[in-house]
Amino acid sequence: MYDRFDPLGAAFGLPPYRAEARREWIRGALEHKVNVAAFSSAGGIVGHCFLAADQPCSAELAIFVHQEFRGRRIGTALVKTALEWGRASGLRRVWSMTPSANRVALRLQLGCGFRVIKSISVEAELEIDLTVPRADAVPPRPVGIFQNQPLRLDLDVIREPGPIRRSKR
Numbered sequence: 001m002y003d004r005f006d007p008l009g010a011a012f013g014l015p016p017y018r019a020e021a022r023r024e025w026i027r028g029a030l031e032h033k034v035n036v037a038a039f040s041s042a043g044g045i046v047g048h049c050f051l052a053a054d055q056p057c058s059a060e061l062a063i064f065v066h067q068e069f070r071g072r073r074i075g076t077a078l079v080k081t082a083l084e085w086g087r088a089s090g091l092r093r094v095w096s097m098t099p100s101a102n103r104v105a106l107r108l109q110l111g112c113g114f115r116v117i118k119s120i121s122v123e124a125e126l127e128i129d130l131t132v133p134r135a136d137a138v139p140p141r142p143v144g145i146f147q148n149q150p151l152r153l154d155l156d157v158i159r160e161p162g163p164i165r166r167s168k169r
Contacts, residue, residue, distance in 0.1 A: 034091075036082045047078050050082065091130050098125075100123055113128045
C-alpha cells in the first residue's frame with residue numbers, strides 16, 4: 001500500500017519518500033503492539049492504523065488510508081478498532097499531532113472522540129481519554145458497496161492485545 005500511497009510525506013514527512021526509508025519505517029510501525037489493517041476484497045491492504053506507545057499508558061495515533069479508498073469510512077473503522085485494542089491493552093490516552101490544513105484527518109479524529117488540546121497555525125494536538133466509555137466502542141465489521149464497486153472491508157489486528165511497550169524513538 002505505501003509504495004503506491006499519495007501523497008508521500010504529507011503527514012510530517014510520513015510515509016517517507018524514499019523506498020528504503022519507507023520499508024524501514026513500516027518495519028518499525030509493525031513492531032508496535034496495536035496495528036490494524038483494512039483489506040480490499042482482492043486481499044490488498046487499503047488502510048493501516050497503529051498506536052505508537054510513548055509512555056506506559058499513552059500512545060500516538062498514526063492512520064493512513066490509500067487514496068483510492070478514502071471517503072468510505074475506512075479510516076473511522078480503523079481508528080475505532082485501534083482505540084478498542086489500545087484500551088484492551090491498558091492504554092489510557094491516545095494522542096496525535098495533525099497538520100492544521102488536514103481538515104479530513106481532523107474531522108476523522110474529532111468524530112472518533114478526540115478533542116483538540118493545543119492548536120497553533122500549522123498543527124493541532126488532539127487526544128482521547130480511553131478510560132471514558134463510549135456508546136460506539138465496539139465497531140462493526142463494515143460490508144457494503146462503495147462507489148459502485150464491491151468492497152468487503154476486513155479489519156484485522158496484526159498483533160493480539162497485551163501490555164503496551166514503550167516506543168524506541
